[in-house]
Amino acid sequence: MSKEYKTPEKYVPGPTDPALPPQLSEYKGKTTDEVLAELNKMPFFMTQLDGDENPELEALKALAYEGEPHEVAGNFKNQGNDLYKAKNYRDARELYTKGIDVKCDDAKINEALFSNRAVCELELKNYRRCINDCKQALNLNPMNLKCYFRMGKAFFALDKLEEAQETVDFGLKIDDTNVSLQNIAKNIIKRMNEIKANEEAKLKAKQDIENKKIMLESALTLRNVKSITTTEPAEFLRESKTKLEDPMDFESQMIYPAIIMYPTTNEFDFIGEVGELTTVQELLDLVMQRPQEWFETEEHKNFSSKKLVAFMETQSGGLIKAGKKLTFHDILKKETPSVPLFDFALKIFFVPKVESEQWISQWDKKAAFEKRA
Secondary structure (H helix, E strand, O other): OOOOOOOOOOOOOOOOOOOOOHHHHHHOOOOHHHHHHHHOOOHHHOOOOOOOOOHHHHHHHHHOOOOOHHHHHHHHHHHHHHHHHOOOHHHHHHHHHHHHHHOOOOHHHHHHHHHHHHHHHHHOOOHHHHHHHHHHHHHHOOOOHHHHHHHHHHHHHOOOHHHHHHHHHHHHHHOOOOHHHHHHHHHHHHHHHHHHHHHHHHHHHHHHHHHHHHHHHHHHHHOOOOEEOEOOOOHHHHOOOOEEOOOOOOOOOEEEEEEEEEOOOOEEEEEEEEEOOOEHHHHHHHHOOOOHHHHOOHHHOOOOOOOEEEEEEOOOOOEEEOOOOOEHHHHHHOOOOOOOEEOOOEEEEEEEHHHHHHHHHOOOHHHHHHOEO
């Protein structure tokens, strides 16, 4: 008589049996990398198969889903745990995802799958995904302290400090002795204090700038100093600005940048800082500190502190002769003739005395106005 055929019993791993399916038990003695190399050849690691269907691969793929849903999901979880321990976070995440996709009805397994996938996302710096997985796990078990920690850490990494604090505080209400939650709570408070200090420093700096601006405007008004804005301010005036010697004291000396023009030779000098108490003569002496050979050229033969005279442009577009003994404070404060700054800088012309009358006669008041805004 022929023996009655019996359906083989389903393999059920025992406590000491390998976590891998029995078909892979031959890899028990191999290293993690060797096992992973083989696992990566298996269909449930693949997103698609190239070419025609391979019956053997399809059979192996089916083995991954052999058993009850909770067994299959649990198997994916266990294999994912092994990969996570090996710091292979991407592949571990894929296995947890496959376990979630099984949609078993075991809340504990599903909680672990979402929680474990969340920590993989955290390691991979996918913070929003980590937060979403933590929420899924907490929907299944609101007492999962690891998820409060991971979600708090993800919020912290995103600099969403209020959400991070709220999450961690909720976890500490469940267990106020949890060291991990306590540590991240300290980091959140430290970061909040740093941000607050930075914001206060920025606000103070902004207020200081505003106060200095108000002080400078007040100082100019008290001195009756005006400024004309031209259509094309000199490039170097971007770095040098009119200022007070003490920015918070409008009675301290005013400091001006100065553009010195030599119209008869089409040359100019720029001095970044000239005190308002400087005399025209002192400025002239400064710019005439040049090598002797410079004065020996034909075009500069009438250039010297004694041979040059100074002129400044008036508010109305004309010219005045600036006395060499006068300070710039004295010149700028006069009501008439009114001598303004140009783009908040002194503008002074030094002309050889022997050529001054001719130069003045050629001064074009209309052209001077056209250069203004």
